[in-house]
Amino acid sequence: MQNLFNSNKQDFFRKLWRSKAIGFDLDFTLVRYKRLLHSRLIFDCFSKYLVEKKNYSKRLLSQTFSPEFCVKGVVLDIKNGNLIKLNQNKQIVQAIHGNTHLNLTQLVETYGPTRELTDYNGSKTDKYWNVSTYFELAAGCLYNRLVSMNDKEDFYNKRKTIDIFRDLNEAISENFHDEFKGSYYPTFRDNTSQYLHDNSESLVELLEYFKKLDKKLFVLSNSLPHYTFEILDLLIGKHWKDYFEVVMCKSLKPKFFLPTNSQAFQDYFDPAEKKRKLFRGATTKFGNVTELMEFLKIQKGEDVVFFGDHPVSDIRDAKMLCNWTTVQVEEELDPETNEKDERYSNFRNGREKLWGKYLTCGDELSYWGSQINKYSDYQIPSIAHFMSNNQQLEENQQSDENNGGDNIESIEKELEMLRDIAKQEKQEFEEKISKLNDQLMRRDNAVEESSELQNKMLDQNKEINAKNEEISEEINNLNKRINQLDKENQILKEKMNRILLGESFSQTKSKTFNQKKSQKQSQRQPKHKQKQKQKQLNSQKEKEKEKGKGKGKEKGKEKETEKETEKGNEKGNEKGKEREKENNPNQSRGIETNTKQTSPKAKRSKKFFKFRKKKTNDRFESDNSSESDLSFVQEKKRKKSFSPKRKIEEKENKIK
Template structure:
């Protein structure tokens, strides 16, 4: 039976002028299949998840507050105050070596691929001497991992001060310096130097997402229950969430109406690991909480086991959305059956950089193929050379003045081997140059956040292992159905490629 080919567009049906594909910068990426139809509760962290901070302004604020406290601890004001700190220097996933004052980036095998001392890049020989001959143990006291956007200012300060002291020939205790930086930043948070400034000027420090309220409403409309689980205390949470959601939709008189449960001062990751009591804030007092947890009330502290028991829900029916690879994602994944979504603000820039390198990636793949082909040829001719040498020895000599057929053939093969090795050196040089160009597209110092050379970076490895899905902001979920089946791409092992 013959079928008639219909002309497109169909008469009377106008083509849709809107794109049908979600832009890659706003897509949700999937590590592990996730059926939203099986999720009853969706939880959110606040800072750097619902609240998207202006990173450059937050870094400036943290650095200014910390410099003052470092000077109070005895650091020379003329040095600390005169440093032009490179705000663009750090990325997440870096490792501070407090023994030598280095900042490092590792791949998924914990192999150190890049490093800086201050703002001076470490050579391959320096990296090999310190980190390649023995196993690096990032969890020991010698090292500190920069795993949050909040902590980027620590790396900026550390690199800037190390560089300034080295340039001036001043003595420096690298471990003491980093401890002082961390303690000074923590002190600036505790005494209100940072938080009071943020609360007093929210438009400067917070990117208010106009689609956030619609996103939460869409989830609620599909029958999902929402909870807020944040380490921030109630006064800061109330002001921040009111700024983000207050008056956003007429259906919700206040931000509290978006959520079925509100927990502040959760002390993650301890929330997932310890049995801290769940408390309820009643006015200015805090009392023991009891089941069931009620909408509109403010809870503090708590723990994973009681939380699931009070809600009468199992962990596999909960999706938790956060930004902290350790406090929000890794610990919730290791200690529970919660499904996880990670907010990676850098993803939009990461995706754009990747898109801009398509030609370079294609060229890199071609060079890899060419290298593999040349290596196969090299192995073949090297084996031929060995076989001919053996046959000549068995024949009792090398012939007369190198003119025997064996000797002529062996000389030809030797020239072929040398020619192939030359081609391989040229391919390796071109590939290395291309790799450096690609890395600079992502970041001038460290390259891609999620990759390192041909491997996944240490940070990217943890994202891949512990985050079921990841995206750049919560409102990206608005483009998807609340019952979406998020499917991960087929994973391939090297022998399948």
């Protein structure tokens, strides 16, 4: 850890001299409290609230304040009711529960063999609460006293440690979050000088010196506005606004430093106005770091030097989120110079016996010592200590001014060297730019070629799509034509079926019609003719019956007819040969002629054909026997009497 009052003072003062803005926290930074008296006041105010509002025992009001049981830097384990101290690796090295000191075996039983708080990150949570400032030290002492009283048998109103902490947190809110509630602010106003150190002369002197150096000064505090203004009136005077560009109260640090925070500044004297622009001498509440940097016209965070006492809300987040130059104001660095009091020295000795030093754990740093060493650029015991050494700042400024003339030649040489380096870098830079331009040209050409290819591909795709559309149209037309042909084919098939059905129907119908006609004509004919026809019909019916009975006789007759036809054919052939001999005398002389001999199969087929022809002729004559009687005039009348349907049927028959 870099304690500037032990080493490297010159670097710190040079940083201050070159900075553009300097900021201050209020409590335990610009303002120094008498710690024992101030902590006793807070302890009594919290106890009064618990007794009056939460029904705690009245014996709590008579308890002596023992600050050695809780020191700055310990952590409250809310669940187990313990106060614990951590090293830089977050390992528990010491712990107490009430008035009892926990040994190693008890720590292992409660926190495991490693004794590490892996889920602790330095922020306040539902499980852990930090004692980071002297304001919180009194709350830690009271919590430890309440736990010890709760563990005793005679403490009639038993509570869980979580409930005790919840009640204590309500006491903190009642006394610190509203200036017009609780008992802390009224008691403090009644006797302010009793709780504050008077360093007004040295503080005003330092602020005037910074103003001569054209430094922009501001106050950034979480304290409430009326409380802040009263303290500044007491320490600096009624003209304190002349020293500061802006005084920001109730700023809600560390949220103030978040880059995503957009909480607007509000004027304390005009609470109804939601948003307020910063101006010189303004007094505001809330706000955010972005608008503050714009108001100060500072771009780099390192140009801002900020003094604060809280290792998280003042130092860690200001450094980590905004890159400000941070200065930790920590009285534990040199406690003898702050309070030369026997009571305080006794308290400090008892505390060190129980807890050790705040910033160390034996040979290693404590957890908060490591955090301060990591995030603060410099550490000082107090502003008063810094003000007593402000002559070093003046000497540093004068030495820089005096040494300026002697160093002109060296500076000029350095400038020449820098110019040569700049030329070389410029040439290299130009070469790189030319190479990049060539690459860009090639890239542009490649892009143009690719665009042309893409256009060609698009044109080809369009042509292909057009051809595909034409082909698809032709296919559709062909499909339509095929469908039409299929329909026509079906229609033709249906017509053929109708025609075939109509032919059979017309044949049967014509027979019935002819029979009816013949009957009518027979009725008109004389009786003797009717009798003849009736006889013919009866004879035909008898023949049909006989045909059904005597199929075997018919077959025999057919065989006899075949034999007779064969005999007739043989006789005919013999007569033909005799005639040929008569006509061809050469044959009788022995001259051979080309005559074809018929095979027995051919003879049989000829005989069968003649027989078949004769049989069909007989049937045709028998079928048309009834129609032979009709006269020509009667036929004409019959045709005229036909219906249109009959005419259509006759036409179809003729077509067939």
